Each structure stands twice: as C-alpha cells, then as structure tokens.
Amino acid sequence: MSDNFEPKIVGFMCNWCSYRAADLAGSARIKYPPNVRIIRVMCSGRMDPAFVLKALSLGADGVMLAGCHPGECHYIDQNYKAMRRYYMLKHMLRAVGVEEDRVRLVWRSAAEGEQLAQAVTEFVADVKKLGPLEWPDNWEENGQRLKALEDIVKEHQEAMEVN
Amino acid sequence: MSEGKAKGKLALYWAASCGGCEIAVLGIDTKILDVAENFDIVFWPCATDGKVRDVEKMADGEIDVCLFNGGIRTSEQEYMARLMRQKSKVLVAFGSCAHEGCIPGLSNLDSKESCFKTVYHDSPSLDNPQGTVPRTVTEVPEGKLHLPLYYDTLKTLDQTVPVDYYLPGCPPEADRIWDAIVAILEQKLPEPGSIIGSDTTVCDDCPRTREEKKIKKFYRTWQIKPDPDKCLLEQGILCCGIATRAGCGALCPQVNSPCIGCYGPNNGVEDYGARLFSAVASVIDSQDPKEIDAIIKDGIPDPAGSFYRFSLAHSLLRRSKLKGKDGGAKVAADAS
Ligand code: SF4
Ligand code: SF4
Ligand code: FES
Numbered sequence: 001m002s003d004n005f006e007p008k009i010v011g012f013m014c015n016w017c018s019y020r021a022a023d024l025a026g027s028a029r030i031k032y033p034p035n036v037r038i039i040r041v042m043c044s045g046r047m048d049p050a051f052v053l054k055a056l057s058l059g060a061d062g063v064m065l066a067g068c069h070p071g072e073c074h075y076i077d078q079n080y081k082a083m084r085r086y087y088m089l090k091h092m093l094r095a096v097g098v099e100e101d102r103v104r105l106v107w108r109s110a111a112e113g114e115q116l117a118q119a120v121t122e123f124v125a126d127v128k129k130l131g132p133l134e135w136p137d138n139w140e141e142n143g144q145r146l147k148a149l150e151d152i153v154k155e156h157q158e159a160m161e162v163n
Numbered sequence: 164m165s166e167g168k169a170k171g172k173l174a175l176y177w178a179a180s181c182g183g184c185e186i187a188v189l190g191i192d193t194k195i196l197d198v199a200e201n202f203d204i205v206f207w208p209c210a211t212d213g214k215v216r217d218v219e220k221m222a223d224g225e226i227d228v229c230l231f232n233g234g235i236r237t238s239e240q241e242y243m244a245r246l247m248r249q250k251s252k253v254l255v256a257f258g259s260c261a262h263e264g265c266i267p268g269l270s271n272l273d274s275k276e277s278c279f280k281t282v283y284h285d286s287p288s289l290d291n292p293q294g295t296v297p298r299t300v301t302e303v304p305e306g307k308l309h310l311p312l313y314y315d316t317l318k319t320l321d322q323t324v325p326v327d328y329y330l331p332g333c334p335p336e337a338d339r340i341w342d343a344i345v346a347i348l349e350q351k352l353p354e355p356g357s358i359i360g361s362d363t364t365v366c367d368d369c370p371r372t373r374e375e376k377k378i379k380k381f382y383r384t385w386q387i388k389p390d391p392d393k394c395l396l397e398q399g400i401l402c403c404g405i406a407t408r409a410g411c412g413a414l415c416p417q418v419n420s421p422c423i424g425c426y427g428p429n430n431g432v433e434d435y436g437a438r439l440f441s442a443v444a445s446v447i448d449s450q451d452p453k454e455i456d457a458i459i460k461d462g463i464p465d466p467a468g469s470f471y472r473f474s475l476a477h478s479l480l481r482r483s484k485l486k487g488k489d490g491g492a493k494v495a496a497d498a499s
Contacts, residue, residue, distance in 0.1 A: 050437035053479040070450065081445045087456045088444035088466075092436070095467040096272065097484035139271075139316045139481050148238035148299065148312035149245075155309065156219060 007061035007127040011036040011120070012047045016074045017110050018066030024113030032117035033124040036064060043067065044105075045078025049089045052103055057135055062102045062127035064120065069107040079107070099130050171227040171348075173202035174218070176247055177209055178233030178240040179267045179317060180260035185209045185232070187258070187334035191341050201348055202227070215243070221250050228347055230257040230330075234264045234476060235318040239311035248324040253347070255359075259333035261320040262358075263427050263435070264476025266333075268317045271475050271482035272467055275315040315485075319477045329358040332410055333425035333473060339410050358408070362430045365404035365422045368413035373397065377448040381462025384421065395421045396443075399462070401469055406432070406439035424473050434479045436470035443470075 013019040019040045025032060041047055044067025052063045065086065073079040083105065090100040104123050108116040177185055189195060198204075205226060206213040218226075229251035235241050248254050259265035270278050283289070283296045301308045320326050330343050343359045346352050353359065366373075373394045382399045389395055395402040395416055403424035404416060410426045428435035449455050463469055471478055 048437065049441045050434045050479065053434055053437055057479045057481075077450075080450050083450075083452060084444040084447045084455050085441050087452065087459055088440045091456075091459050091463065092440060092466045092470065095465070096480050096482070133484075135484070138484055144312055145238060145241070145314065149242055151309065152238060152242045152311070156215070160216060160219065 005128060005132060007035055007124060007130075007132070008059060009036045009062045009064060009124060009127060010055040010060045011038045011064040011066065012041050012044075012051060013038055013065075014044045014067040014079075015040050015042050017068040017072070018106070018108045018116060020110035021066075021108045021113050021116035024110065025117040026113075028113055030114055030117045032120045035124045036120055043073060043075050043078045044082035045073070045075060047082055047085075049085050049092075052089060056098070056102065056133060059133075059136065061130070061133045062104070062123065064123050065103070065105040066108055066116065066119070067105070069109055072109065098133070098135075101126055102130060102133065170200075171202045172205045172225060173198070174204070174206040174226045174229040174247065174251065175209070175257075176206070176229065176231045176233075176243060178231070178243065178261070178320075179236035180233035180258065180265065181267075182209070183334040184258040184260070187332075187337065187340060188230070190334075190337035191344070192337070194341055194344075198344060215246070218246060218250055223249050224252050226251040228253045228255065230255050231320055232257040232261050232334075233320075234260045234267050235314070235320065235323045236267065237311035237313050241318075241323055242311075244320060244323045253327045253352075254320075254324070255328045255330055255343070256320040256326045257330050258335055259331060259425055259427060259473045261326075262329045262331055262477070263474040264317055264319050265425075265473050268319070268474075268476030269468065269472070271316055273483065274485055275313055279313075316482050317476050322477070327355050328352065331358055331360055331408055331425075331427045336411050358427075358430070360426070361409040363409040364429060365407045365409055365411070365413050365416070365426065368409050368411075369394075369404055369416045370413070371395065371416060376446040378443075378446050378458070379448045380458060389419055391419060395419075396446075401443065401463065403439055403470075405442050406435060427474060435474040436478055436480070440466065440470045 013022060022038055044065060047065050055063050065082065067079045067082055070079060086105040089103060093100050093103065106119045108119065175188065204211055206218050229247045231247055231254060235244055256262045260267060279296055283291060284294060297310050299310055299312050330339065332339065339360060346359065371394045372392055374397060376397050378399055380399050381401055384400060387398065387400065389398050389400060396405065400421050402416060402421035404413065404422040406428065407422055407424045408426040408429045415422045428438060432438045447455055447458055449458060467475065
C-alpha cells in the first residue's frame with residue numbers, strides 16, 4: 001500500500017465525555033490528524049455493533065469508540081455493556097478475517113482533550129499500517145459474471161430460434 | 164375462494180438450497196388441492212414437467228406469483244432469478260436461503276477455490292484420480308460444452324433482483340406458508356418489501372421461565388444438561404430466540420434445544436448477527452476486560468456460525484475478507 005494512504009475513520013463518541021474532550025482538544029488547538037469523522041452519541045452504551053459494521057461496509061478503514069471511564073458513565077453502567085460488546089465484536093471480526101485492530105475502544109473524560117488527541121493520533125497511525133480495508137470490493141465478482149449471464153441469454157435465444 | 168374467477172398463475176423455483184423448501188410446500192398437505200383450484204401451476208421444475216423455454220416465451224408479468232427458494236450461487240441461478248422476476252407480478256423470496264443466504268451462504272466464509280478444493284480434491288469419500296473440476300467451458304470433439312459460472316460469493320435473491328415479499332424460515336412452517344397463500348388469494352398482502360410473518364420474537368412464544376440474564380460461562384449443548392423449565396440462555400446455552408422472528412411456535416426450545424435463528428431478524432433489524440451478539444454480550448456477568456474476553460473466546464469458538472448461521476450472505480459482513488490483491492475475490496472468480 002502506498003505511503004500516502006489516508007485512512008477514513010469514524011469515531012463514535014459519548015456526549016458527556018469524549019465528545020467534549022474532542023471539543024476541548026479543538027479549542028486548545030491541540031493537533032490531531034483530520035482522518036476522524038466524529039459522530040456524537042449520548043452514551044457509549046448506544047454504540048450498536050451494527051453501527052461499526054455499517055461504517056466498515058460503507059468504506060471506513062477503522063472505527064474508534066470512546067466513552068466515559070468505567071464507573072463514570074452518566075447512565076450508570078452502560079459503558080460496561082459497551083466494553084462487552086466491543087470484545088464480542090472483535091471476536092466476530094477475527095472470525096471473518098478482518099483485522100481486529102480496525103476497531104478500538106478508549107475511555108476519555110471531558111477534561112482529557114490531550115489524551116483524546118493522542119489516542120486518535122495513535123489509532124490513525126495503526127490503521128495506516130493496516131492499509132485500506134476495501135470491504136465492498138470483497139464481494140464484487142469480476143466481469144466474468146456479466147459475461148456468463150450474456151452467454152446464457154445468447155444460448156437460450158439461439159435455442160428458441162431453432163424451435 | 165375464487166368461484167368462477169379466472170385462475171391465477173403460480174410458479175415455484177429452486178436455486179441454491181437444500182430442497183427442504185420444496186418439501187415444505189407439500190407440508191401444507193391436502194390444502195395443495197386448494198392451491199391447484201385457485202392457481203395454474205405454470206412452472207415448478209421439482210414437481211411438474213415445465214421447461215425454461217416455456218417461461219421465456221411468456222409475456223412479462225404473466226405469472227401472478229413466483230415462490231423462489233434458494234440463494235444465487237451460479238450464473239444460471241442469476242439468469243433464472245432475473246427471468247422469474249421479469250415474468251412475475253409478485254416475486255416472493257421463499258425460505259431462509261432466498262431471504263438471507265442460509266447455510267449455503269456460510270461458504271462465504273471461504274473462497275470458491277477452497278470450496279472446490281474440499282469438494283473435488285480433499286473430501287475423504289472422493290475418488291477423482293484425474294482431479295476433474297467443473298469448468299465453464301470444456302472442449303470436446305463435438306464442440307464446446309458449457310456449465311454455469313460458480314460465483315465466489317453467494318448472493319441472496321434481493322441482492323440480485325428486486326423482491327416483493329419474504330417468507331422466512333428454514334424451511335417456512337406449513338401454517339405460515341398457508342397464511343401467505345391465503346393473503347395472496349384474498350389480496351391482503353402487507354406493504355411490498357415486507358416480510359410476511361409476525362413481528363414478535365421466538366422468546367415471546369417460548370414457555371420457559373425467564374428471570375435475569377447474567378452469563379458467567381457459555382456452554383455448548385453437549386456440555387450441559389439443561390433445566391427443562393428455565394430459559395436456555397440464562398443457563399449459558401446460546402439461544403438465538405431473543406433476536407429471532409416468531410413463526411415456528413418456539414419449536415426448538417420446547418425440545419430442550421436452543422433456537423439457532425432460522426426465522427431470521429425481526430422488523431427493522433438490518434443485521435441479525437450484530438443484533439444477536441450485541442444482546443448476548445450485554446448480559447455477560449463481568450466488568451473485567453480480560454475476563455470478558457476469556458468468557459467470549461472459551462464459550463463461543465465459532466462466532467460466525469453461531470450468530471450468522473442463516474444470515475451471513477445478507478449481513479453487513481456478507482463474507483469473510485479474502486486476502487490478496489483487490490480483496491482476492493476478483494482473483495478467485497477466475498479459478499474455474
Ligand atoms: S432465549 Fe431461548 S430459551 Fe430463553 S426464552 Fe428465549 S427462546 Fe426461550
Ligand atoms: S426455534 Fe429458532 S431455529 Fe428452531 S424452528 Fe424456531 S426459529 Fe427456527
Ligand atoms: S455517558 Fe459516557 S459512556 Fe455512558
């Protein structure tokens with residue numbers, strides 16, 4: 001893969017902590033790579049694994065999940081659920097040959113702008129090393145498929161003419 | 164039902180599936196006579212003598228209803244899917260294979276090359292000294308012989324052509340098939356694009372008692388003797404009832420066997436497996452990352468088969484990632 005590959009990364013961030021941390025990083029002018037498109041969710045517990053699969057299937061090369069530190073979730077223990085789903089999701093991705101490191105869960109509080117920027121920087125660098133995911137290309141058959149179909153149509157038409 | 168009315172035209176077709184759906188149709192028993200009273204069965208290769216050519220000669224939309232079972236694995240099946248779509252007013256994806264890919268769709272976990280290797284070279288019951296494999300074109304003295312192209316990735320019917328209705332199940336239960344036929348006859352079909360069936364889950368039909376779901380360890384069915392009255396999932400047996408559409412009357416949990424999800428997702432769920440594994444993971448009884456990871460790895464050795472047994476081809480994943488340039492699929496498709 002080429003050196004100038006810039007991974008597309010989706011970040012699902014909890015409204016109460018990591019999203020604010022990202023805000024803080026921005027207003028404090030802490031630099032981090034612009035690869036992450038941040039989506040705000042109300043809690044890490046709202047991050048459905050299907051969101052992650054959807055992001056990957058639509059062309060993301062990696063997905064970052066960020067929530068409040070364990071014990072600090074505004075909805076009591078939803079971030080523990082997020083943690084369990086995260087390990088299950090990684091287990092699932094491994095089973096279908098997708099590098100599990102394309103998904104990462106981090107805990108960052110609203111005050112940890114710098115730490116969030118650092119986590120993003122590291123994640124972007126790691127996904128860069130993995131290269132593009134190119135997920136949709138994975139199931140497109142090559143041009144042979146259309147040719148095979150045309151052949152059948154032709155054969156059948158010829159047979160009809162003989163009839 | 165239709166005294167004096169002109170009979171409708173019905174077709175049934177069988178693509179990549181085991182044949183169980185064809186038998187399930189006969190499961191409606193003597194009601195098949197009611198079907199024959201209301202419909203001319205114009206094409207049903209499994210049971211009647213019809214030719215593709217006869218269908219090709221029909222006008223577009225001439226068939227009223229086509230019940231199509233099976234996924235799309237070869238160019239011939241894709242051709243037939245397109246043909247039946249063109250000639251039918253209503254196309255029904257009949258059964259799990261047409262709807263979600265089902266068991267044949269699990270071959271999407273591997274490549275076509277590897278399927279061929281197992282089937283034509285490595286299978287222990289095989290006697291194939293010349294290493295013969297199917298080819299799309301074979302030259303013989305008399306000319307060229309053609310076989311359909313075998314695809315690298317099994318597609319569902321609606322990944323191939325637009326589908327009007329879905330009848331879930333592996334196979335659909337006879338009563339549900341009959342419900343669908345009645346709905347068609349009485350023209351009481353739901354919105355096009357919908358699944359003909361219930362919108363509750365298998366759990367709603369299951370007589371087992373439920374308390375709180377907290378799982379410390381997952382068991383495979385042979386590792387534990389389940390309590391006959393308690394919810395199987397609460398006992399650590401991976402039961403898919405929580406994510407699976409009702410329709411069967413909770414057949415499996417009633418005989419001490421977990422639901423494996425053959426009726427597919429409920430309304431509004433895009434990815435059955437993700438819904439299921441998300442729900443199952445949420446009730447793991449631990450807050451320690453290492454312990455959680457170990458419970459998952461020890462208890463669920465085959466996550467793809469456990470969560471996507473029937474729905475891999477139709478899921479957001481669709482298939483396993485193929486290694487190699489261009490994702491590998493393009494390379495593998497040339498193998499025959
Ligand atoms: S999870 Fe399975 S055993 Fe438990 S209530 Fe649902 S269908 Fe019944
Ligand atoms: S219990 Fe589940 S696997 Fe068994 S028939 Fe019903 S839907 Fe299918
Ligand atoms: S509120 Fe932040 S993770 Fe729940």
